[in-house]
Amino acid sequence: MENADPAGPVTPADPAVLVGPADLLGPAVLVMPPRVTLADVPPLCERLRALYGAGADDVVCDLAALTRADLATVEAVARLRLTARRAGRGVRMRNAGPELLALLTLAGLEPV
Numbered sequence: 001m002e003n004a005d006p007a008g009p010v011t012p013a014d015p016a017v018l019v020g021p022a023d024l025l026g027p028a029v030l031v032m033p034p035r036v037t038l039a040d041v042p043p044l045c046e047r048l049r050a051l052y053g054a055g056a057d058d059v060v061c062d063l064a065a066l067t068r069a070d071l072a073t074v075e076a077v078a079r080l081r082l083t084a085r086r087a088g089r090g091v092r093m094r095n096a097g098p099e100l101l102a103l104l105t106l107a108g109l110e111p112v
Contacts, residue, residue: 027092028056034067036076044076045083052087059084064095074103081109 028051033040051059061080066073077093077100084091096104104110 027058027060028054030059030061030080030091032061032063032066032073032076034065036066036070036073038072038075041072041076041079045079048080048083048091049087052084052089056089058090058092061091061093062095063093063097063100066097066100069097069100069103071103073100074107074109077104078107078109 030044030048030051032044036044048059061077080091
């Protein structure tokens with residue numbers, strides 16, 4: 001069930017969505033789109049900052065929808081982690097496929 005996002009209404013063009021209120025379902029969830037491009041990275045980071053601004057201490061980034069893992073995806077994960085670190089908050093990845101896990105390891109970004 002998709003609920004209203006504190007960062008604004010969810011539209012199909014949004015690169016990620018918040019699923020469920022954090023206080024009812026645990027941590028806020030940022031859903032990665034099926035294909036990530038470098039142009040998606042800044043909006044993803046903005047959405048993460050908006051979730052923190054709305055009170056989320058911990059965010060889970062759900063990668064289950066990813067259909068292809070590439071360097072743009074690695075860049076997105078790295079930038080999301082950096083955004084979380086700068087905010088003094090946490091972000092965890094879930095449902096990462098074996099291709100993405102291998103790329104993250106190769107890039108020196110141990111999967112979390």
